[in-house]
Amino acid sequence: MSSQSIIVPQISSFPGHEGAARLMLRWLVQKNIVEPQLSTCGLTGNRMGYAIAEGARQVVEQPEALPFGQPVNGLEIITQRCIFMPEAGFLEEAGCPECQKEVGPVLFESLDDWYPGHTDNFICPECGHEDDINGFIFLQPCGFSDLGFIFNGWGEATLKPSFVQAFAERLDCKVRLVEVETL
């Protein structure tokens, strides 16, 4: 059992998402948090990712839990629209920030329209409040964006809040930290 820590901007369509991905990678490489070249250290698809580097020890609470020496240890950067959520035990609960009503079932059903890019927004069925789907309230952190940073196997080490904050400042966008258990 290991887990992914995923940093997701709280916006469906990140402006210039591919440029932002390159910018963030350059920053992570400068801080020696990941290696600059792709290698097979990821988890999904062709398993290409940016392998963990020494500087990673500075940005987590428990460096000894980092996946050094393990086959899956690197950063995958996603630049396609994706739904980032914990796979196990996800309750699909969501609330409206305007009327405070529970809107989870309708919201998660609406992802069928969101995923192909028909809309970035969700409209509250109770009060008509409309916002980017990320603007609704989620009890368990999840994210919906065309930009995402998956740190494979870093979950047990726990990213420092200061690192997540620095990430958000660099992106100039609020982010959510989504923890995903993987087998």
Ligand SMILES: [Zn+2]
């Ligand atoms: Zn509402």
